[in-house]
Amino acid sequence: MTADLHRQTVLVVEDEDSIALAIEFVLARQGYAHERVARGREAIARIRALHPDLVLLDIMLPDISGYEIIEAMRADPALKGVRVLMMTARGSVVERRKGLELGADGFIAKPFELAELRAEMARLLELG
Template sequence: MTADPHRHSVLIVEDEDSIALAIEFVLARQGYAHRRVARGRDALASIREARPDLVLLDIMLPDISGYEIIETLRADPALRGMRVLMMTARGSVVERRKGLELGADGFIAKPFELNELRAEIARLLDAG
C-alpha cells in the first residue's frame, strides 16, 4: 500500500548525492511528498518553512552537524515535536545513544537496506 502524498511530507537532509537519490526513490515509490537539502543551515530554514512530518537527518553535514540541528529543534517549542530519523555512516553504539539522547525518534546506520529504511519511515509516520 502506498501513502497519500498529501498526508505526509519528508525532508531529506543528506549531503551525499548517491544516498539522497536512493532515499528519494524509496519516498517516491511510497508516495510521500519530499524535498532534499544538502546543508544543515538550509535544513533549519526548510524545517521552519515547510514543517515536514518527518526529517531524515544525516549526522555528518558540511556546515553544522545533525546533532546541532536536532538540539536546535528540541529547544524550539514550535519544532520540538518534529519527528526525526537520524542517519550516519558511523553507526556505532555511541553515535546511536547520542542521537537518541538528543531526542531523535529513530536511528539508522548507513549503508542501510531500502526495506529497513522504508520500515523506519512508516513506523515514524504512523506514530504521529
C-alpha cells in the first residue's frame, strides 16, 4: 500500500446497508478515505463538497436515480475529473450502455465479488 492511496477519497452512494458495509470494509482495508450517503439528493451536494477521486454510484436509489446523479455530475465542469463506477442489481447490457453513455467510467453488476470491486476501483483510480 502506498502513501498515495491514503489521499484518494471514495464516496459510496448506496442505500442498502449490507452492501454499503461490505464496500466500506474493502475501502478501509485498502486504505482509502471514504464516506457514504444513502440518498441520491444528498449525493450531488456531497460530491461537490468532497470532490472525491471516485464515486461508487448505485443506480437504484430511493429518491433520484444514479443516472440523474451522473448526468448532473457530467454537466458540472468542476466535477469533470471525478471517476464514477456505477453499480446495479440489474446488470443488463442496456443498463450498462446507458450508464457508460451518460459518462460512467465503469460498471459493475451486483452481486459482485469483492476482488472484482477492488480491481475495478484500482483501475479507475489509476486513470485519474
